[in-house]
Amino acid sequence: MPNNHNILVVEDEWELAKSTLAFLSENGFSPFHAKDLKTARKLLKKEKFTAVLLDLGLPDGDGMSLIKEIKNFKEEIGLIIISAKDALEKKVQGLELGADDYLTKPFFFSELNARLKSVIRRLNLEVNQELACNEITLFPEQMKVLVHAKELELTAKEFGLLLYFVSNQNRVLSKTTLGEFMSSTYVDYGFTDDMVYTHIKNLKKKLAESNCKDYIKNVYGVGYKFTVA
Amino acid sequence: MKLLTKTSLNFISASVMFFLVGSIVMYFSVRNIVAEDLQNRLLEQQNEFFNTASQNKLEDLASEVIFIEKYQKELEHSFSDTVLIVNKKYMLYRKLQFSYLHNEQHYKVSILQLQSQSDKLFKKIVIMNVGFAMLFFLIVFFVNRQSIKNSLKVFYSTINKLEDFQVNKAQELTLDTAEVDEVKKLNVVFERMSEQIRKDFEAQKEYTENVAHELQTPLAIISSKADELMQADNLTKEQMEQLALLLETTNRLSKINQSLIFLTKIDNRFYTEGATFSLNELIKEKLVLFETAIEDKNLKLALDLKDATHIYMDPYLAETLVVNLLKNAIVHNEKGGELSIKLENKCLIITNSGTALTFSESDIFKRFSRSEHSKKSLGIGLSIVKRICELYGFNIEYRFQENHIFAIKFSN
Numbered sequence: 299m300p301n302n303h304n305i306l307v308v309e310d311e312w313e314l315a316k317s318t319l320a321f322l323s324e325n326g327f328s329p330f331h332a333k334d335l336k337t338a339r340k341l342l343k344k345e346k347f348t349a350v351l352l353d354l355g356l357p358d359g360d361g362m363s364l365i366k367e368i369k370n371f372k373e374e375i376g377l378i379i380i381s382a383k384d385a386l387e388k389k390v391q392g393l394e395l396g397a398d399d400y401l402t403k404p405f406f407f408s409e410l411n412a413r414l415k416s417v418i419r420r421l422n423l424e425v426n427q428e429l430a431c432n433e434i435t436l437f438p439e440q441m442k443v444l445v446h447a448k449e450l451e452l453t454a455k456e457f458g459l460l461l462y463f464v465s466n467q468n469r470v471l472s473k474t475t476l477g478e479f480m481s482s483t484y485v486d487y488g489f490t491d492d493m494v495y496t497h498i499k500n501l502k503k504k505l506a507e508s509n510c511k512d513y514i515k516n517v518y519g520v521g522y523k524f525t526v527a
Numbered sequence: 528m529k530l531l532t533k534t535s536l537n538f539i540s541a542s543v544m545f546f547l548v549g550s551i552v553m554y555f556s557v558r559n560i561v562a563e564d565l566q567n568r569l570l571e572q573q574n575e576f577f578n579t580a581s582q583n584k585l586e587d588l589a590s591e592v593i594f595i596e597k598y599q600k601e602l603e604h605s606f607s608d609t610v611l612i613v614n615k616k617y618m619l620y621r622k623l624q625f626s627y628l629h630n631e632q633h634y635k636v637s638i639l640q641l642q643s644q645s646d647k648l649f650k651k652i653v654i655m656n657v658g659f660a661m662l663f664f665l666i667v668f669f670v671n672r673q674s675i676k677n678s679l680k681v682f683y684s685t686i687n688k689l690e691d692f693q694v695n696k697a698q699e700l701t702l703d704t705a706e707v708d709e710v711k712k713l714n715v716v717f718e719r720m721s722e723q724i725r726k727d728f729e730a731q732k733e734y735t736e737n738v739a740h741e742l743q744t745p746l747a748i749i750s751s752k753a754d755e756l757m758q759a760d761n762l763t764k765e766q767m768e769q770l771a772l773l774l775e776t777t778n779r780l781s782k783i784n785q786s787l788i789f790l791t792k793i794d795n796r797f798y799t800e801g802a803t804f805s806l807n808e809l810i811k812e813k814l815v816l817f818e819t820a821i822e823d824k825n826l827k828l829a830l831d832l833k834d835a836t837h838i839y840m841d842p843y844l845a846e847t848l849v850v851n852l853l854k855n856a857i858v859h860n861e862k863g864g865e866l867s868i869k870l871e872n873k874c875l876i877i878t879n880s881g882t883a884l885t886f887s888e889s890d891i892f893k894r895f896s897r898s899e900h901s902k903k904s905l906g907i908g909l910s911i912v913k914r915i916c917e918l919y920g921f922n923i924e925y926r927f928q929e930n931h932i933f934a935i936k937f938s939n
Contacts (some may be wrong), residue, residue: 311744317751355737383745404747404781407754470757470767474775490591491775493823518764520771521757 301326302349303418304320308338308382310356327414334358342371348418349376351410352397354388364396376417380405387476406475408466417463419465430512431526433510445508456501458483463514463524472521473496498522535668542664553656561649562621565640566606569623571640573604577625582818585629593622593764598635619643625795681705685714689880692721693799694728722820731795739788743781750777779905786907789847790894793914798841805831806849806937807870814868820857821866829867836870839936840919848915852877852933858904865930871935877931891925 299364305327309315315331322329326472330345332338335358338350350368354361368375379392389400396419401410419427419438429436435444441457443450452460462479463471476498477491502514515523528536574591580588589595604625609616620639627634671741692700700721702714714754753773756762763769763800792798810832814821821828838845856866864880882898890896897906916923922936 312750313748313753314744317755321751321755375658382739382741382747399528403743407751421892472754472757473772473773474778475754476770477737490820490823492715493819518767520767 303327303465304337304345305329306332306341306345306347308332308335308350308356309336309353309457309521310363311353318407318410321516322409325411326424335361335364338364339367342368348373348422349414351414353379354381354392358468364391365397366390374377374421375416376414376421378417379420380410394512406478408462408469408471409479412462412465412479421459429464430433431467431513434460434464434505434513436461436464445505445510448508450504450508452501455480455497456504459497459501460505463522467526470517470521470523476522516525530679530684531672531675535672536576538668538671540667546660546664549660550657556889557649557656557922558654561645562853565621565642565645569606569621569638569640572640573623573636575627576638577938578638580627580629580836585634592632592639594637594639594752595627598626598633598672601628601633608642609699611639619646678707678710679780681707681714684709685710685717689717694721694796696725698922699725728795732797735788735791735795742784746777746781746784750774750781753777753927782889783905783907786905786911788905790911790914793844793911793918796843798917802842803837803839804842804845805829806836806838806845806875807834809845809849810853810868810870810875813846813853816850817853817857823914824857824860825863826857826860827863827865829865829869831869831871834872836873836875836937844915848912851912855879855908855912856931856933857899859931875933876938877933880930883927889928892923906912 303326305322307315307322307329308331309318309331315333319329321333330341330347332341334356338352341347342350350364351432352361352364361381365377365379368377376398378399378401379389380401380403381388381392392400397432398421399413401413416438419429422483427437427439429438433446435447436457437443438461441454443452443457443460458480459476461474473491476494480494480497483495498514502512504516506512513526515525515526517523528900576588576593585595602624604623606860607622607624609622611620619642621642622767623638623640625636627636672773683701683703688700688702700718702718705711705714714727757770757774759768842847852875853868856868856877859881860879861881865878866880867876867878869876869878871878884891886896894910897904913923916935921938924934926932
């Protein structure tokens with residue numbers, strides 16, 4: 299389902315860019331690729347973008363310089379830094395310059411997807427804030443979920459998992475992916491991949507109790523998939 | 528010993544030496560001069576005697592200091608010292624004795640000169656000389672000292688600035704301009720050296736970051752390709768399991784890489800911010816983040832955190848230290864096990880149950896040492912803890928007495 303969101307991927311590593319572009323197309327985005335700062339500047343002038351995925355180490359300079367330019371050019375463009383540098387000061391610096399999020403390489407596409415959607419939601423207030431999938435309706439800002447128009451009580455972590463699943467429909471999410479998501483989102487240092495199982499079991503139980511269809515399918519014991527026909 | 532003290536001591540010892548030798552030499556030469564002068568005066572008197580003796584009666588010439596007596600033969604003229612008693616006082620005289628032939632009769636003539644007058648002169652000369660020399664010595668000493676002090680002022684400021692120099696601080700090393708060529712040269716060398724060190728340090732920092740970049744990007748490609756492959760509909764269970772393992776391993780590899788980079792950064796003294804914390808607050812704050820894990824393992828938690836224990840550290844390192852220690856004590860704990868955290872006398876003691884190590888106790892802080900039953904652990908957390916402790920001079924110890932016991936003494 300196309301969503302008319304143009305996304306600019308600034309990444310010099312072609313293989314990674316290729317996968318990212320393919321992933322974005324599959325998820326209904328219209329991706330554009332720039333292999334360096336020069337191309338990125340040219341494209342920014344030509345096209346209207348909803349969001350930019352920005353790698354920092356580029357052949358013709360540090361991506362940091364582009365952050366201000368983009369934000370000065372148009373405030374509503376979502377900006378996610380994707381960098382191999384996990385340095386804390388880089389993160390702080392990037393966010394201070396106006397970036398909306400920071401993702402460290404290697405990242406999972408499902409994580410990117412969830413973050414990208416969240417950034418777009420936050421920056422486009424006119425668009426409805428809710429996220430609907432058949433009988434499930436999520437309100438990410440209020441952390442509220444309705445099933446068959448009735449509110450369902452979930453813990454913060456269960457809500458986070460459900461939001462992650464709904465953002466990544468029909469996609470196999472491995473335990474590693476989910477574990478990484480949980481421990482980084484909830485700054486939970488002791489969260490192991492094995493705990494994913496417990497949380498999903500509880501979530502599935504609560505959803506079933508409110509007569510929700512069983513969307514979360516186990517895939518060969520290696521992961522889960524939120525299946526929507 | 529200070530440079531100034533050293534040069535002053537050298538100056539004093541050399542001066543005292545020369546002064547002693549000089550004084551001795553002067554003493555003897557002045558004495559010689561005075562004695563010669565006395566002898567010359569005696570010879571002058573002798574001449575006078577010869578001149579006057581031919582015209583006058585010999586007896587009239589005799590006086591208090593000229594003695595004339597008949598003598599049977601001629602005698603060589605000679606100088607000698609003699610003592611006379613004048614007014615009951617012993618007086619030292621210099622005597623010139625010679626023969627005088629008068630009317631076919633030999634006379635022995637003795638002319639005396641009082642020596643005490645010459646002695647006085649001699650003493651005055653010596654005292655004056657010594658005095659002047661002393662005064663001169665003192666003046667030279669203080670002038671010299673002051674001038675050395677002045678010329679070394681820049682040198683000392685250079686030393687102070689070098690002491691304060693930190694390679695990881697943005698501030699450049701700027702030294703005062705010196706007048707003395709040697710100090711000027713020294714400062715130039717130091718400035719050049721510090722610049723080089725700073726450049727190397729920056730290059731190394733950049734290198735570390737580049738390594739991260741270079742390794743993380745290929746890992747990102749592997750991870751993204753595996754993730755994409757997983758989405759195919761026609762995979763068998765085995766293929767799916769292999770892809771999941773690939774994803775997990777890549778993730779693990781990336782974490783090891785990040786941890787190693789972090790260790791390198793600690794080694795490069797990258798983290799040098801300082802702040803004072805209450806360790807008990809920090810531990811309580813971080814424990815919250817492990818709630819799920821503690822619940823999951825059903826651990827019995829025993830806390831004794833009354834002692835605030837203020838420590839001065841980089842905030843990020845302090846956090847990492849606490850988190851890694853807690854993580855170790857929780858991850859390597861057993862279901863229903865015990866976890867005790869105690870702060871006392873600037874000492875943090877963390878005790879956790881768990882099976883004994885399968886490797887030597889002394890290797891616990893080494894990179895990649897981990898027990899066979901905890902293959903999932905990276906084996907870097909505790910070496911990071913150790914490195915942080917080393918950086919701040921904290922003493923960390925491990926021992927196994929039924930439980931695993933870690934003790935850190937926060938005093939340096």
